Amino acid sequence: MPVLLRRVFAWLLCVVCALAALPCLDFLARHQLRQHLVASASATLGALTHADSPHQWSARTADDLIAGRAFGTTDAQFVEDGFQLRSRGNEIQVGLVLAAAMDLARFPLLDIDLRSDSPAALGLIVAESLEAPTCMSATTPVARGESLLTINLRSIEWQCQGSASAPPRRAAMLRLHLELPADASVTLRHVRARTQTHLDAPALPNLALPLLPEPRDGVEFDRMLSRIAENAGQMTWPI
Template structure:
C-alpha cells in the first residue's frame, strides 16, 4: 500500500475517532450536569435548606441586572439597599425555569428592619395574564394564603407555578436593606435521600403530588437532545422535575447523604451549614490565574521558541486556549461577568496580534471564485439534512431577518479558526489535511456540550478550513457558515437539535 493511501486511511480513522469522542463528551457533560443539579437541589433539601434562593448582593439575580421604577438603590456586600424616598422599587427575580409553588410555596425575605407591605406579581406561564397579591408586613409568607387577583381586580386562584416573579415596594420612608429572597418548601418533602426505586421512568405520565418529589431516571442510552426534550416536556407539568440517567441514581443518593452528614457535622461543630464562602473568594485566584495567563501569552508573543515548528504549534494553541476553557469547560452561563469578559478580551487581543512569521494575505477576505463555489456545499448539505429530518410534505419555517448580523458573528468565528489557528498551524509542518482536522475539532469543541451542533460544526469545520487552506477568503466561508447554521437551527426538530446555545447556556 502506498504511503499516501496509508495517510488517507489514518486521517479517516482520526475523523471517526473525533466524531466518537465528541459524542462521548456531550453525553458525559450532560450526565455530569444533570447529576450536579440533582445533588445540589436534593442536598439543600436534605440539610433543611432550599435550592431556590436569590442573593441580592449584586445584579446577577435580578432581571435586567437592576431595580425597575423610580427607585434609588445600591448593591452592597450585605445585600440590596433601597433608599428612602423611592416611589416604586420593582425587583424581577431571575428564574432559570418555572418555579414549583405547589412544593415551594413559602416566601421568605431577609431584611435589616421589619418589611413593609408590598405586592407580588407573577405569571404562571409567560404567555398567560399577570396575577398580583398584596403581601402584609411579614418576613415569611405562605403564597397560597394570599388573596390573588387578576389585573382587572377579579379574584384568582392561588398559583401553582411561576414563570415570572416580581416584588414591588412603594413609597419607602426609610432605607431598606434586602439580604436575600428565598422560596422554602410548604411542608416536608420525601424521600430524602432518594433510593433507586424513587426515580420514576422518564415516560411516566402521572403527576406526583407533594410530599413526593418529581424524580425521573432516563435510559442510559438516550441521546442528549432526546433527554433534554423529554425533560422540557416534564417541566411543563412538574417545574421542579429532576432528571438523571438511570446509572446515576445511586451516585446521587450517596452524594445527597454525604452532603447531609457533612452539614450535620458542621452544625455540631458550631459552623453555619448554610454558609458557603467559596464563591466569595473564588474571584481572587481566578483573577490571579488570568493575570498569569496574560504574562504567559505576552512572553510567548515576545519570545517564541526558536524552533519555528514548536513556535507555530504553541502560538496556534494559545490563540484558542481561553475560548476553549470558557466554552468547553462550561464557564459561560446566561450572563457574562467581568472575569469572563476580560478573558475573552485577552484571547481576542492575543489572536489579533500579528506573528512575525505570518505572511500578509491579499485575498484573506473576498476569496476566489472557486472558494465561493466550494463554500456553497455547506448550506446545500444542511438543506438536504433538514429535508431528510422533517416529516414528508412539511416545510421548515425559515426567517432570515437576522442573517446580516449573524454573518458578522460567523466571520469572527471563522477568522479565529481559519485565519488565526489554521494559518498559524501551517508553520508546524503538518499536512493540510491534518491542519483542517485540528481546526474542525477546535471549532466543534467551541460548541460543547451541544451534541448535534458539535457534530455539525465538526463537519462544517472540515469543509471551511479546507477551503481556507486551499483558496483563502473569509467572506465565502462566513456566509456559508451563516446560511448552514440558519437552516439547521430553524429546520431541524428539537429532538435532533435543541438550540444553538453552547456551554452552560445549553442546559438552561
C-alpha cells in the first residue's frame, strides 16, 4: 500500500508541476515574441530613418538566393563581384530569399546592380502569398556593360494569370526574370528595395507600419492577430 500511495503521490506531483508550468511557458512565449517584435520594428524604423532598407540582397552569397542557384540554366557560378549566369537561349529566373512578406506599397523601388555582355531584358515575378497566382511585370531593357536599374513597381505594367492587373501590394515570393541571347552572360551584383522618399524623425507620427500591441495584453493581441489573418491584404495601420 505505501508503494501505491507513493506512486499516486508522484503522479499527482507531476500533474501539479505541469499545471504550474503552463502559465510560465505562456509568459515565456509572449516575452520572446515581444522581444522579436521590438527588435524587428527597431531594425525597420532604424533603416528607414537612415535612408537604408531592410530588404537587400547580395548576389555574392548563396544565402540570399533561393536554393543558391539560378533556374533555366546550369551555367551559373559565384564570382568575385556577384552571381554570373550564362544563357542557353531561354529565360532565366533567380529567386530572392524573403524572411517575411515584403510591403511593396512601402518599398516600391527596386535597385538592381548588374553587368551584361549583351543587351538583355529584365522582369519581375511576384506572388502576394505562397498560395496566390504569380504576376509578371513588363520587362526593362538592360544595356551592354554595367547598369544600375531602378524599377518602380507601382508604375510598370503587370499581368496576373495572363490578364492586365494592378501592381501587387506585397511579395511573399520575388524572382528576377532575365531574357538574353544564347551564350550571353549577366553578372548580378546587388538588389535593394527602397522607399520613394526619405523618412525623417518628424515624419514618424504619420508613418504606418504593420504593428501589434504588446503580447502581455493577451486579449487585444489575439484580436489583432485574428484581424491580420482575416485581412491579409491590409498591410499597415497607423502607429
